[in-house]
Amino acid sequence: MTDGDRLEGLRAAVELSPDNHALRLVLAESLREAGETGDALTEFERVLDAGALPRDEAIQVGTDAAHAGRLQLAARCLELARNSGVIGGTAGLEDLLTALLADSGAVRRIDGPEPDDSVTRRVSVAEEARTFADVGGLDDVKQAIHRTIVLPYQRPDLFEHYGRRAGGGVLLFGPPGCGKTLLARATAGECGAPFLNLRIEDVLAPYFGVSEQRLHQGFDEARASAPCVLFLDEIDTLAYARRNQRGAGVGRAMVDQLLQELDAIGADNRGLLVLGATNVPWDVDDALQRPGRFDRVVFVPPPDTEARRRVLEIALRDRPSVGIDLDALAERTPMFSGADLCAVIERAVDAAIDEALTSGHEVPITQRHIEVAMRSARATTLDWLRTARNYTEFANEGGRYDEVRAYLDQREMRKLLRR
Amino acid sequence: MSSLQLAAHLLNVGRPEDALRELQRLGPDEAGSVNALCLRGYAHLNTGSLDAAVHDARAGLQAAPDDIELHYLLSITETQRGDLAAAEAAILAALGYAADDAELLAQYSRVLMRGGQLEKAGRVLAAAGASDPRSQEVLRCRIDLAYLRGDTAEAEGLTHLLLADDAESVRGHQMLGVLALERGDLPVAETRLGEAVRLDPVHDEVADSARAAQILQRPYYWPVRFFDRFGAAQTWVVAICLILGLRAAGLTVAAGILGLTWMIVCAWSWAAGSRLEHQLR
Numbered sequence: 046m047t048d049g050d051r052l053e054g055l056r057a058a059v060e061l062s063p064d065n066h067a068l069r070l071v072l073a074e075s076l077r078e079a080g081e082t083g084d085a086l087t088e089f090e091r092v093l094d095a096g097a098l099p100r101d102e103a104i105q106v107g108t109d110a111a112h113a114g115r116l117q118l119a120a121r122c123l124e125l126a127r128n129s130g131v132i133g134g135t136a137g138l139e140d141l142l143t144a145l146l147a148d149s150g151a152v153r154r155i156d157g158p159e160p161d162d163s164v165t166r167r168v169s170v171a172e173e174a175r176t177f178a179d180v181g182g183l184d185d186v187k188q189a190i191h192r193t194i195v196l197p198y199q200r201p202d203l204f205e206h207y208g209r210r211a212g213g214g215v216l217l218f219g220p221p222g223c224g225k226t227l228l229a230r231a232t233a234g235e236c237g238a239p240f241l242n243l244r245i246e247d248v249l250a251p252y253f254g255v256s257e258q259r260l261h262q263g264f265d266e267a268r269a270s271a272p273c274v275l276f277l278d279e280i281d282t283l284a285y286a287r288r289n290q291r292g293a294g295v296g297r298a299m300v301d302q303l304l305q306e307l308d309a310i311g312a313d314n315r316g317l318l319v320l321g322a323t324n325v326p327w328d329v330d331d332a333l334q335r336p337g338r339f340d341r342v343v344f345v346p347p348p349d350t351e352a353r354r355r356v357l358e359i360a361l362r363d364r365p366s367v368g369i370d371l372d373a374l375a376e377r378t379p380m381f382s383g384a385d386l387c388a389v390i391e392r393a394v395d396a397a398i399d400e401a402l403t404s405g406h407e408v409p410i411t412q413r414h415i416e417v418a419m420r421s422a423r424a425t426t427l428d429w430l431r432t433a434r435n436y437t438e439f440a441n442e443g444g445r446y447d448e449v450r451a452y453l454d455q456r457e458m459r460k461l462l463r464r
Numbered sequence: 465m466s467s468l469q470l471a472a473h474l475l476n477v478g479r480p481e482d483a484l485r486e487l488q489r490l491g492p493d494e495a496g497s498v499n500a501l502c503l504r505g506y507a508h509l510n511t512g513s514l515d516a517a518v519h520d521a522r523a524g525l526q527a528a529p530d531d532i533e534l535h536y537l538l539s540i541t542e543t544q545r546g547d548l549a550a551a552e553a554a555i556l557a558a559l560g561y562a563a564d565d566a567e568l569l570a571q572y573s574r575v576l577m578r579g580g581q582l583e584k585a586g587r588v589l590a591a592a593g594a595s596d597p598r599s600q601e602v603l604r605c606r607i608d609l610a611y612l613r614g615d616t617a618e619a620e621g622l623t624h625l626l627l628a629d630d631a632e633s634v635r636g637h638q639m640l641g642v643l644a645l646e647r648g649d650l651p652v653a654e655t656r657l658g659e660a661v662r663l664d665p666v667h668d669e670v671a672d673s674a675r676a677a678q679i680l681q682r683p684y685y686w687p688v689r690f691f692d693r694f695g696a697a698q699t700w701v702v703a704i705c706l707i708l709g710l711r712a713a714g715l716t717v718a719a720g721i722l723g724l725t726w727m728i729v730c731a732w733s734w735a736a737g738s739r740l741e742h743q744l745r
């Protein structure tokens with residue numbers, strides 16, 4: 046049996062059972078031995094994609110990849126080596142990579158964007174299957190989103206007629222756990238346009254300049270799918286206010302890159318709507334709030350009574366319960382966030398389990414357990430709302446935060462926020 | 465991208481809770497590394513879990529006794545906990561490896577200031593300034609020292625230097641606001657404190673001071689300003705002396721009018737004061 050025959054046989058076998066990673070690994074190693082480095086690397090990469098690359102291969106594959114100019118793959122191997130605690134060779138590979146990156150002049154472009162190497166995640170409507178109906182209450186917010194995001198995609202003719210274009214930037218902000226991320230997902234379900242999700246985890250890279258490159262790539266992917274919505278959740282982690290940054294982290298360069306993308310320098314952002322979300326608007330770089338960038342802000346307040354009822358309902362779904370007065374509970378929990386309410390239910394479940402353990406037979410969750418849970422419950426949004434009041438009082442340029450100020454200025458609210 | 469790197473980033477962007485959550489996902493080997501312990505220590509420090517931060521720093525130092533960053537972290541944390549002896553020991557250990565490091569010296573001066581040793585803190589800061597004349601941290605320490613010494617002119621001058629270097633320094637604006645408040649310059653206090661709140665709105669006390677500076681400028685609050693300006697005790701003494709003096713001189717009518725006016729001013733001041741308190745709540 047010649048080497049060529051063996052390779053052919055292996056190839057055929059792998060094609061037959063593409064998920065057999067051990068087999069693919071043997072193929073990759075054989076290809077390497079036969080000197081077909083390019084093909085070998087492709088196979089190694091697929092094994093790596095499947096999370097099946099053995100740690101002691103990481104350095105060898107990484108080095109080969111670096112020499113073959115496939116720096117992205119090399120960087121991933123280096124990461125694997127680091128994460129799995131490989132000591133010998135890690136530093137050498139890192140030096141090699143750094144040198145190659147420096148050689149290539151600009152660190153910006155590492156590798157042509159590979160088709161299955163996209164930075165953004167496309168949220169498929171079917172898999173997400175969420176619409177505004179899944180978000181309790183918050184009617185004003187839904188309406189604002191409908192007008193600014195959904196409608197321009199559904200009725201471009203109407204917008205054209207009035208000389209408005211779809212696209213631009215909208216920033217959702219509000220206290221933690223109150224449905225910003227949920228609303229964004231529901232928006233994906235509502236608007237029918239492609240909805241791309243770009244998270245800090247997908248952007249952040251261990252090499253100088255690479256994070257910005259990936260951010261750029263994410264925007265490019267979005268522009269290629271326009272008209273579409275690009276969702277940047279927790280945008281403060283991408284565009285943290287420069288003033289607070291300690292040291293020269295990836296932060297500043299990333300903010301600059303994001304500004305460039307939003308301003309569409311050397312690109313065309315037509316039909317691209319950038320939807321951001323954050324619970325710390327005061328930590329978001331001021332430059333992001335200039336005209337043409339995120340010039341529309343939407344406040345997502347703590348859930349109102351109806352929304353609270355809905356959250357409680359969802360939290361209790363598929364759990365045995367009797368005689369719990371959800372309406373009364375919703376009334377009793379002003380300013381509780383969705384997450385706070387879920388925590389109440391979790392504690393009630395704990396109480397029911399405790400009781401089942403001591404009594405020896407299973408009991409449903411009852412109002413009694415809820416009462417136990419409510420004893421230690423408290424609304425976590427109040428601190429946030431106080432900070433928001435401080436911020437909007439002293440940083441309300443151009444009336445940007447008028448809506449929140451009106452909300453915070455209500456009699457009820459002032460009473461709740463009193464210390 | 466590794467959890468360690470993501471955690472470091474999250475810590476950098478003011479999300480220590482998220483950084484902790486990310487660090488929890490590390491495998492046992494990596495979680496025990498000096499790097500991870502240091503990050504976790506800082507994350508705990510920033511969430512106010514000082515005991516946990518001390519624990520992490522000490523655990524890291526067991527593995528790497530010569531890690532300067534860990535000694536530094538330990539010193540900051542112990543200072544906040546109020547264990548100044550431990551804080552001093554930690555920073556001296558760090559200085560044993562890098563005696564000329566301006567940041568380390570600055571931290572040493574903070575320990576000394578906390579302990580009231582202002583003289584010595586000044587000498588340490590002079591050394592820090594000599595080794596890095598451009599360090600903002602050293603400048604911030606010098607401002608605090610000047611303020612603690614009661615040298616407001618020096619504190620103000622240095623703060624202007626700080627702001628020239630970094631126009632968005634929260635500490636800088638806050639210091640100028642406090643100094644303005646102390647000398648009764650309400651408009652400046654309002655602007656400076658307001659800017660400090662805009663830049664970092666989480667501190668309710670600063671926001672309340674800014675609001676007070678704003679409200680007190682209204683005409684209605686003049687008696688409060690008056691007492692603030694001249695001191696309540698002194699004004700009382702002067703007023704009583706004047707009234708008694710007039711009476712002794714036989715000017716009973718004048719003394720009566722003055723007494724009545726005085727009572728009105730006091731009542732007004734009391735009403736304005738309680739209204740201010742109500743408005744701030």
Ligand SMILES: Nc1ncnc2c1ncn2[C@@H]1O[C@H](COP(=O)(O)OP(=O)(O)OP(=O)(O)O)[C@@H](O)[C@H]1O
Nearest residue numbers: 180181221222223224225226227324352356383384
């Ligand atoms: N209006 C609502 N209707 C239904 N569920 C809600 C609502 N608000 C919050 N929840 C529930 O609370 C949980 C937290 O909501 P979500 O993650 O959207 O909060 P967030 O505003 O994005 O918070 P953060 O600022 O911390 O990211 C969700 O799992 C959701 O089920």
Ligand SMILES: [Mg+2]
Nearest residue numbers: 225226278322
């Ligand atoms: Mg969210």
